[in-house]
Amino acid sequence: KQEVTQIPAALSVPEGENLVLNCSFTDSAIYNLQWFRQDPGKGLTSLLLIQSSQREQTSGRLNASLDKSSGRSTLYIAASQPGDSATYLCGAGGGNKLTFGTGTQLKVEL
Amino acid sequence: NAGVTQTPKFQVLKTGQSMTLQCAQDMNHEYMSWYRQDPGMGLRLIHYSVGAGITDQGEVPNGYNVSRSTTEDFPLRLLSAAPSQTSVYFCASSYSTDFYGYTFGSGTRLTVV
Numbered sequence: 001k002q003e004v005t006q007i008p009a010a011l012s013v014p015e016g017e018n019l020v021l022n023c024s025f026t027d028s029a030i031y032n033l034q035w036f037r038q039d040p041g042k043g044l045t046s047l048l049l050i051q052s053s054q055r056e057q058t059s060g061r062l063n064a065s066l067d068k069s070s071g072r073s074t075l076y077i078a079a080s081q082p083g084d085s086a087t088y089l090c091g092a093g094g095g096n097k098l099t100f101g102t103g104t105q106l107k108v109e110l
Numbered sequence: 111n112a113g114v115t116q117t118p119k120f121q122v123l124k125t126g127q128s129m130t131l132q133c134a135q136d137m138n139h140e141y142m143s144w145y146r147q148d149p150g151m152g153l154r155l156i157h158y159s160v161g162a163g164i165t166d167q168g169e170v171p172n173g174y175n176v177s178r179s180t181t182e183d184f185p186l187r188l189l190s191a192a193p194s195q196t197s198v199y200f201c202a203s204s205y206s207t208d209f210y211g212y213t214f215g216s217g218t219r220l221t222v223v
Binding site: 034036041042044045089091096097098100101102 | 141143150151152153154155158160166168169200202207208209210211212213214215216217219
């Protein structure tokens with residue numbers, strides 16, 4: 001059974017700092033890994049999707065990497081802004097489902 | 111292009127009542143699914159469908175029924191609501207789960223009293 005862990009559970013950083021969010025999964029037989037952002041009381045917004053054959057994806061200030069052999073993915077956020085404050089979720093895709101971690105709650109302070 | 115639309119956004123039910131959560135997508139996605147999100151437990155899969163007429167159980171299916179009569183719609187039915195079903199429910203769809211990402215609806219917040 002796939003299990004996904006996200007560390008840290010919460011993170012507070014000053015504006016402008018570069019940061020890394022971690023996601024680990026136990027079963028390396030995944031088809032893809034997807035990072036989402038969730039604002040309080042809202043739905044999930046897709047940020048990046050990495051196929052199992054890919055090593056990384058980039059969108060603006062966001063960069064996500066995938067290492068299937070070690071069961072890890074990281075989300076790198078450059079030059080963080082207060083608007084980046086949200087909960088970030090990773091989902092490991094396979095077997096017609098996404099298995100989610102419990103998320104990292106990020107707060108970027110002025 | 112509306113994406114994934116869920117209704118209602120909020121609902122309060124009494125124990126034992128039934129209701130249907132609606133989910134519709136306009137992206138011609140074959141795959142649709144329902145998740146529930148509870149504090150400290152992340153999102154867990156309830157039921158999913160890989161196409162019209164085909165449904166299967168996820169991780170936490172008990173107390174829920176689904177059907178998929180059209181590609182666009184995937185309703186979730188609670189036959190006899192229980193307080194343990196208090197949660198936020200999300201519908202998600204995908205063109206192909208192997209190679210494409212998931213698109214999520216905005217959620218339905220359900221309280222069972």
